[in-house]
Amino acid sequence: MKTLSTLTFANSYCDLPDTLGTRITPQPLDNPFLVHFNPLVAEKIELTSITALDPSFVDVFSGNATLVGLSPLAMKYCGHQFGQYNPDLGDGRGLLLGEVITSNSIKWDLHLKGSGKTPYSRTGDGRAVLRSSIREYLASVAMEGLGIATTHALAIIGSETPVAREKIETAATLIRVTESHLRFGHFEYLFYSGQHAELQQLADYVIEHHFAELATTDSPYAEMFKQICHRTAIMIAAWQAVGFAHGVMNTDNMSILGLTFDYGPFGFLDDYDPHYICNHSDYSGRYAFDQQPSIALWNLSALGYALTPLLDKTEIDHGLEHYQHQLQQQYSHNMRQKLGLTLTNDVDSVLFSDLFQLLQQHHVDYSLFFRTLSYITMTDLPHSCSLFSELFPCTSDLKKWLDRYQQRLLLEPNDNQRLAVMQQHNPKYILRNYLAQQAIEKAQQGDYKLIDQLMTVLARPFDEHKHAEVFAQLPPHWGKHLEISCSS
Incomplete structure (x- = not known):
C-alpha cells in the first residue's frame, strides 16, 4: 500500500491527438474538507486508507494543490442526447487527472468530477454539488455490491463554495476511479468531425490498453466492436434483472467497457412498473426502465455508424446481432437465478x-x-x-x-x-431514492453517519446485517414519488 505521493502515475491519454482534449488545471474550492472516503476503492489503486487523513489529500482533490506526475485533461467528445446529435459536448465539469499504475500493471483512471469550468462547460459553472456527488458515491458502491460493472468513487470532498441550481447549494468534488473514461461519444466526435485517421488511432489505443488479446486477430476493429456489444449486453441484462434504471442513456454516457457510467437521475424500482421513468426531465419516456435494452441497441448502432471508416456493414450488423443474442441469453440466465x-x-x-x-x-x-x-x-x-x-x-x-x-x-x-x-441473486438492500435523499439531507447538516451505514449494507447487499433492517423495509409513500432531475 502506498501514499498519494508514492503512487505510480501515467498519462497515456495525453499521447492521443490533441483534438481529444484540453490540458487544464482544476479550479480551487473554498475551505474544502473530506466528506467521505472509500477504503475498498483505495485498495484497488493500492492507496493506504490513512492517506485520507493527510491534509494534502483534500488539497489535491479540491484543486488547491497539484500532484507531481498528473497531467489534468478535460476530454472532448460528443454524442446523441435524447436521440439528437450534439457536437458541443465534453468534460464540462470534470477532469481526467491521470492514471494510477498498480504493481500488477493495472491502469486506473483518476477523474475529478466538479473541478470547475473547462472549454466544454458551455453555459455551466463546471461544478458538482454535494447532493449529486453523494448519489453517485453511494450508487457506485451499490452497483459493485450487486456484481454489476461500474465506475467507482474514492472520496467526496465538500466545500463552502456556493453554486446555483434550483436553489443555492454547496459545491463538491467526486474522485472517480475506473478502468477507462472513454465513451461511445469519443468515436462519434472523431467521425462526425471528419478526423478518421485520429479515429483509427483511438481504436488502436482502446485495443492496446483494454482489448490486447484482439490485436492479433484477423479483424481487430470488428472484434473490438463485438466486445463492446458483448459487455453492453451483460450490463443491460444486469440492470433489468435487478431493477435499475439509469435515466440518461445518451451515447456520451455509454462506456466502451460496458461500465455503468455517469450516474445522474438513476433509480431502482420500488413497485414493479416496467414503464418507470426515473428522470424528471425525460418527458417522452425515452429512457424508461423497459426501454433500456432497445436504447442500448440504438446507441450501439450509433457507435457502429461512427466506426464505418474501420468496419463494413456486415461487421457492424454482426456485432449488433451479438448484442441482442447475448442480452437475451444473459437476462434469461439472471432471471433463472432469481427464481432458483x-x-x-x-x-x-x-x-x-x-x-x-x-x-x-x-x-x-x-x-x-x-x-x-x-x-x-x-x-x-x-x-x-x-x-x-x-x-x-x-x-x-x-x-x-x-x-x-x-x-x-x-x-x-x-x-x-x-x-x-x-x-445470492436477490438483494435484501438496494439504494432506494428515499434512502439516498435521507443521506443527502443529513450530510448537508454535517452528519455523515447515514452514508457510513448505507455503505456497509450496499457493499454486501445479499447478506443479513444486524441492526440494519430499516434499510430493507418498504419505502414510505413519499419515498416512491421523489422527482430526480439531471441537475448536478
Missing part, C-alpha cells in the same frame, strides 16, 4: 411473463418480492401467501402463481441449493 431454476423449460417464458404481470397489476415491490420468495422451501410454497401480506393487498392471484412455480420446481433435478442461490 437451473434447467430451461418451455413453460418458463409464460411463468416469467405472468409473474411480471402479477407484480405490475398489484403494484408489488420488486426487490422485496424476490427476497421473500428466496426463503420459502418448495414444500412450504402452497401455504406461504401470508408471508407476502405486506406486499399484496390480495393474495388469491399470487396463490395461483405460487402453485405453478412449485410445479415447475418439481422438474428440477435437485432443490437442495435453490434457496442459497436465490439469496
Whole structure:
C-alpha cells in the first residue's frame, strides 16, 4: 500500500491527438474538507486508507494543490442526447487527472468530477454539488455490491463554495476511479468531425490498453466492436434483472467497457412498473426502465455508424446481432437465478411473463418480492401467501402463481441449493431514492453517519446485517414519488 505521493502515475491519454482534449488545471474550492472516503476503492489503486487523513489529500482533490506526475485533461467528445446529435459536448465539469499504475500493471483512471469550468462547460459553472456527488458515491458502491460493472468513487470532498441550481447549494468534488473514461461519444466526435485517421488511432489505443488479446486477430476493429456489444449486453441484462434504471442513456454516457457510467437521475424500482421513468426531465419516456435494452441497441448502432471508416456493414450488423443474442441469453440466465431454476423449460417464458404481470397489476415491490420468495422451501410454497401480506393487498392471484412455480420446481433435478442461490441473486438492500435523499439531507447538516451505514449494507447487499433492517423495509409513500432531475 502506498501514499498519494508514492503512487505510480501515467498519462497515456495525453499521447492521443490533441483534438481529444484540453490540458487544464482544476479550479480551487473554498475551505474544502473530506466528506467521505472509500477504503475498498483505495485498495484497488493500492492507496493506504490513512492517506485520507493527510491534509494534502483534500488539497489535491479540491484543486488547491497539484500532484507531481498528473497531467489534468478535460476530454472532448460528443454524442446523441435524447436521440439528437450534439457536437458541443465534453468534460464540462470534470477532469481526467491521470492514471494510477498498480504493481500488477493495472491502469486506473483518476477523474475529478466538479473541478470547475473547462472549454466544454458551455453555459455551466463546471461544478458538482454535494447532493449529486453523494448519489453517485453511494450508487457506485451499490452497483459493485450487486456484481454489476461500474465506475467507482474514492472520496467526496465538500466545500463552502456556493453554486446555483434550483436553489443555492454547496459545491463538491467526486474522485472517480475506473478502468477507462472513454465513451461511445469519443468515436462519434472523431467521425462526425471528419478526423478518421485520429479515429483509427483511438481504436488502436482502446485495443492496446483494454482489448490486447484482439490485436492479433484477423479483424481487430470488428472484434473490438463485438466486445463492446458483448459487455453492453451483460450490463443491460444486469440492470433489468435487478431493477435499475439509469435515466440518461445518451451515447456520451455509454462506456466502451460496458461500465455503468455517469450516474445522474438513476433509480431502482420500488413497485414493479416496467414503464418507470426515473428522470424528471425525460418527458417522452425515452429512457424508461423497459426501454433500456432497445436504447442500448440504438446507441450501439450509433457507435457502429461512427466506426464505418474501420468496419463494413456486415461487421457492424454482426456485432449488433451479438448484442441482442447475448442480452437475451444473459437476462434469461439472471432471471433463472432469481427464481432458483437451473434447467430451461418451455413453460418458463409464460411463468416469467405472468409473474411480471402479477407484480405490475398489484403494484408489488420488486426487490422485496424476490427476497421473500428466496426463503420459502418448495414444500412450504402452497401455504406461504401470508408471508407476502405486506406486499399484496390480495393474495388469491399470487396463490395461483405460487402453485405453478412449485410445479415447475418439481422438474428440477435437485432443490437442495435453490434457496442459497436465490439469496445470492436477490438483494435484501438496494439504494432506494428515499434512502439516498435521507443521506443527502443529513450530510448537508454535517452528519455523515447515514452514508457510513448505507455503505456497509450496499457493499454486501445479499447478506443479513444486524441492526440494519430499516434499510430493507418498504419505502414510505413519499419515498416512491421523489422527482430526480439531471441537475448536478
